[in-house]
Amino acid sequence: xxxxxxxxxxxxxxxxxxxxxxxxxxxxxxxxxxxxxxxxxxxxxxxxxxxxxxxxxxxxxxxxxxxxxxxxxxxxxxxxxxxxxxxxxxxxxxxxxxxxxxxxxxxxxxxxxxxxxxxxxxxxxxxxxxxxxxxxxxxxxxxxxxxxxxxxxxxxxxxxxxxxxxxxxxxxxxxxxxxxxxxxxxxxxxxxxxxxxxxxxxxxxxxxxxxxxxxxxxxxxxxxxxxxxxxxxxxxxxxxxxxxxxxxxxxxxxxxxxxxxxxxxxxxxxxxxxxxxxxxxxxxxxxxxxxxxxxxxxxxxxxxxxxxxxxxxxxxxxxxxxxxxxxxxxxxxxxxxxxx
Numbered sequence: 317x318x319x320x321x322x323x324x325x326x327x328x329x330x331x332x333x334x335x336x337x338x339x340x341x342x343x344x345x346x347x348x349x350x351x352x353x354x355x356x357x358x359x360x361x362x363x364x365x366x367x368x369x370x371x372x373x374x375x376x377x378x379x380x381x382x383x384x385x386x387x388x389x390x391x392x393x394x395x396x397x398x399x400x401x402x403x404x405x406x407x408x409x410x411x412x413x414x415x416x417x418x419x420x421x422x423x424x425x426x427x428x429x430x431x432x433x434x435x436x437x438x439x440x441x442x443x444x445x446x447x448x449x450x451x452x453x454x455x456x457x458x459x460x461x462x463x464x465x466x467x468x469x470x471x472x473x474x475x476x477x478x479x480x481x482x483x484x485x486x487x488x489x490x491x492x493x494x495x496x497x498x499x500x501x502x503x504x505x506x507x508x509x510x511x512x513x514x515x516x517x518x519x520x521x522x523x524x525x526x527x528x529x530x531x532x533x534x535x536x537x538x539x540x541x542x543x544x545x546x547x548x549x550x551x552x553x554x555x556x557x558x559x560x561x562x563x564x565x566x567x568x569x570x571x572x573x574x575x576x577x578x579x580x581x582x583x584x585x586x587x588x589x590x591x592x593x594x595x596x597x598x599x600x601x602x603x604x605x606x607x608x609x610x611x612x613x614x615x616x617x618x619x620x621x622x623x624x625x626x627x628x629x630x631x632x633x634x635x636x637x638x639x640x641x642x643x644x645x646x647x648x649x650x651x652x653x654x655x656x
Contacts, residue, residue: 353385361391370400371437375408377514378431381560382406387434400437407518409494414439425493435493454480454532456506456523465539467546470515476507480532483525495536496520516543516560542652549650551616563611567653570646572632574611581639584632588612592632595624 346359347368356368372388384402392399398412398421410423422440427433458478461468479486488508489496500508513519519541523534544565545555555564563569566576574588595609599621603609613623614631635643645653 347389347391349386349389356386356389363391363393365393365395366391366397367394369394372434373400373402373408374428374432374434375402375406376432377517382514388436398437398439400435407494408435408492410437412437418442422495423493423497425491425496425498427491427498433492454482454525456480456483456486456525456534459521459523459537461539463535463537463539467542468513468519468539470513470541472510472512474507474509475521477523479506480525480534482527482529483532484527487524487526487531489522489524490519491521492517492519494520494538496522502526513541515541517541544652546650546652551650554616558610559607561607561610564616565651565653566611567645568635568643569611570614570631571635571643572614572628573635573643578640582637583640583643584635585637588632589636592624592628596629597622598624 346357347361348357349355349370350357356370359368361368368389369392370386370388371390371392373384373386375382375384384406392412394412396413398410398414400408400423401411402408408423410421412421414421416439418441419439420442422438424436424438425433426436456477456479460476461473475488475490477486484504486503486506486508488500488503489498490500490508490510491498492514510519517540518538520536520538522536525532525534543560544562545552545560549555551564555561563574563576566573568583569576572584572588572592574591577587579585579587591609592612595603595606595612598606598609600618600623601621603613603623609624612628614628617623617627619625619627
């Protein structure tokens with residue numbers, strides 16, 4: 317009898333231990349992206365101080381405004397562990413610390429070449445720094461665009477700087493990650509073209525000066541690219557809240573040009589009329605669910621819950637079927653006309 321009791325006790329204890337192990341495995345397995353791809357599953361992590369948070373995301377810069385998808389998640393302590401953060405302006409940055417004091421939290425940026433960029437947070441060795449005395453007159457200085465500049469041309473600019481004393485070449489780090497980790501190239505001249513940039517994005521750059529004696533790490537500078545609708549415009553906050561529709565920056569949008577296209581000599585034609593008819597009288601909820609029809613709100617005004625109403629119809633009628641001479645370009649005080 318006593319032997320049988322020992323045997324059953326062993327079986328029960330073994331089953332309980334196996335259940336604990338399986339539960340721990342399940343918890344680690346379900347710390348993964350949520351079905352909507354916008355966050356991680358809110359699971360219970362093995363450590364009560366941890367949360368299931370993103371460690372890798374993909375930002376899509378195609379379309380009217382950026383979107384992001386969570387690719388990987390991990391149970392981590394958000395107060396201390398190295399992880400990714402993203403703010404409402406879609407500036408991605410690394411935060412937290414690494415267990416080894418010789419390492420720092422660093423963001424890795426991978427450009428997929430299709431309008432998307434993958435961001436991943438890792439612990440990387442801290443680069444050896446020179447003393448302040450060693451850095452004097454050796455770091456790159458006088459950046460152009462100036463540090464903190466805004467409304468920088470989205471079509472691209474030439475980065476330039478004053479080379480550090482004795483520098484023979486310059487490693488240029490440039491991108492939307494802070495700190496910038498993508499090396500754009502090594503240049504002998506103190507200048508480098510950016511190429512086309514995404515509207516409204518904050519870009520970071522750094523110049524590391526090099527010669528036979530080694531490398532001097534530069535300061536991190538940043539600038540923000542222009543948006544098609546100027547922040548000084550009367551409806552800027554409304555434009556931002558509506559998702560920054562690019563059609564508001566069409567050259568003849570205020571004349572009823574819904575699609576920014578010209579049919580023959582006509583800027584305002586059947587396509588524009590059909591779109592207005594579809595959106596006419598609809599409430600903001602419908603417009604939000606069908607954002608392309610925000611482009612039929614030619615006067616940027618709302619009557620009650622309606623964004624497309626009589627004023628927009630009258631605008632379109634005034635310019636319908638007219639040639640380019642009659643349909644003049646909209647006032648440019650609020651708009652950077654580079655979307656058409």
